[in-house]
Amino acid sequence: MSLDDAIETVLQKVLQRIRPTEEERAFVEGLMRELEGIARDTIESLDLDVKPYFVGSLAKDTYLAGDHDVDLFLAFPLDTPLEELRERGLELGRAIAERLDSHEVAYAEHPYVRATYRGVKVDLVPCYDVKSWRDVRTAVDRSILHTKWVLDNLRGKNDEVRLLKRFLKGINAYGSEIYVRGFSGYLAEILVIRYGSFLKVLESADFMLRQKVIDPGNWLKREHEVAMKTVGREAEADRPLIVIDPVDPRRNVAANLSWEKYGIFYFKSTQLLENPSEEFFFPMNRKIGNYLSELRRKGTHLVALLFEAPELVDDVLLPQLERSARGFERALSREGFNVLGWNVGRKSGKAFIMLEVDRRERERVTIKPGPEFFTERGRDFYLKNERVWLVGKRLFAEKNVMDDIVEVISELLEKNQVATGKSIRENIRNAEITLDYVPKELEDEAYLFLSREKWNLKG
């Protein structure tokens, strides 16, 4: 079997798993019609001038089998004041949700209603009824334009998008959330439209990085100045890709895509093209080993901080954990410990920060550099220290310090000398600190981290 045939076989198998069945499709379409009816009824009964739009992968028919959450946008006229939109929008969302199974209010830039109906999650999001990028006022307003653009341009490539999304999920590069920094669904759709197919997107992994700017809306001609400003700004920020949003020349669709996730996409694309396998789309669980053996093999040590995770969504919590881990890295390096890597996350209600360090004890005495000897401060330093010597004109003395890394960390936290995330500072202060030990439920995580299998591009 040729390589092309082998790839085709794999893609067909994958498609069988991710393409919605006729049954699911019928269910989803019935659901949408029903929801639209309810929405229109409610709008009318409240005497509002609002249009309901379906957006997202359901509306574009690019959703994966079994993954059919509904995004129903409630578009107010452009002349509605923002305050009124927020108020009436929430009111309307609630009134619609009353007729569904259950609901709660969620918060993004504006509050919106998150409901469930017949086992499906339904988001009811108020927005403006924009016709052009010049009208855009809130972050969600573009969704209607995105949906329209994709529907106008996809030309039956829906399954190609499904393949790309599933591939990105499989290699852990799907989602533009701040703690993923991967490819959004919309970006996947644009790439398929731009390069023509799933495989062509993969084959272009190197080319598009070099080309850097992708402009499917032809904005560089139509709105040269605005588009060039976007390109300049995003190039300055050193993004891997600059994909000018076909519905808004001010926006880089790939603004949240990190180099790490692009790199994974880059290597995995080649791998799939050379060694096709369903595993790229549906990876098996990584082989797990013993984290203690891993520590012995490497001759390093693991410090883990465990604490109650505060009531924060991952979008907020994870960046705070990352910032804190970097804070520990810097603070410990000042104290003579080398942090080889770190890993953060949340598991069974607890948040954790793991630090891989070069040793568990440092020397008990460090050399303290002092001022120049012939100064006021030099004389003080001379008087205050027991053994003092010179290197050039500078005084030096010994300083006794704690040698155990857990004690050092405790003291750093006590003295507030670790730059931690603001909203988890108190939790970290009260964290349980363990050395070369993690509780049962974190053992796999510790192994994946220490072995670097968690991020292994070859895994």
Add this chain to the structure above:
Amino acid sequence: MSLDDAIETVLQKVLQRIRPTEEERAFVEGLMRELEGIARDTIESLDLDVKPYFVGSLAKDTYLAGDHDVDLFLAFPLDTPLEELRERGLELGRAIAERLDSHEVAYAEHPYVRATYRGVKVDLVPCYDVKSWRDVRTAVDRSILHTKWVLDNLRGKNDEVRLLKRFLKGINAYGSEIYVRGFSGYLAEILVIRYGSFLKVLESADFMLRQKVIDPGNWLKREHEVAMKTVGREAEADRPLIVIDPVDPRRNVAANLSWEKYGIFYFKSTQLLENPSEEFFFPMNRKIGNYLSELRRKGTHLVALLFEAPELVDDVLLPQLERSARGFERALSREGFNVLGWNVGRKSGKAFIMLEVDRRERERVTIKPGPEFFTERGRDFYLKNERVWLVGKRLFAEKNVMDDIVEVISELLEKNQVATGKSIRENIRNAEITLDYVPKELEDEAYLFLSREKWNLKG
């Protein structure tokens, strides 16, 4: 007893030990007259136009009791060609030495004869008979001018010079040799002449550092341009003091004085003035402890390299050892070991380099940074390494390394990755390397180093 009285008492006691007795004085003077006679006879018998001069502390009567080596300079007319001066000078020196007890030829800028006579060392040094700095041709020519200047200006302060010299010896800051970098005898004489007495020199330790330039010859008026050039050059070199040689405006008498030795002088001066004691002049041996206990106390480790000392004078060997120690410091730091301090020297025919390090083993795995992923080299790096991950656009991988510091050092030497002194490179390559152990004869040295008592300004 007042502080002044206490100081006076100490100085009197010290003077009793360092001022030559009438007996010694008579012996020395007899010796000098006798040597002068022999020299004049020999010059005449060889039919040379040479004048014998006594220079140095004997000629200036600033020598310490028991320390009366003779410097007899043989001054040739200025019109003698250099080659002839070297040849005839050595010839004359030998001819004089034939009539003394024993002799050998030694080498400085020029060869000279080192003889002994009646138990006293006698250096017979050829030079030019210069009358002014403009005549100076070889490094030793100034000595005659120095001797004359001190004799003309000392005005009976001979004992003050003796006190200062003995004090500098006691605090280990005497001698301008490259491996001491302290105060020369001539500098001590100038300071006493400039400040008036031993105690006044000590009291001026802070003042003279701030004043920076000392110009007893008044060159800044008499030869402004030449003297300013000297000041500019030496200020650029950041010397602690700029003492324009009263017999040569081109020269800083304190050019070889290091900040370390000035610092010792600075602190010890204050200490003596506040707590007078003979100990400053005649220190007892430092209290010696056990170097292994010191290592345990500090939680550090000692690496010692021991090797055959090559046939080099200390002036050459010690700077080479220091350069090598700094080379090890840099190389080990690149390898993840922190060098807290180093110490070099020569003992019973062996040279040694001691390094105090933070640990004896490092982690067995280090993180190896690679190139950017989308490059040719990035692809190579990806293929060559087992586990590869990204931080930003940069690839990283693990690398297995040796963890034992002795093995690391051996490998560094093998791969020629330590910047060592040139003339001891081979010796160092064949050095014996020990960890937390030194042979019996180096135990005290190891203790003084590890405890920093060796350099302790408060010791």
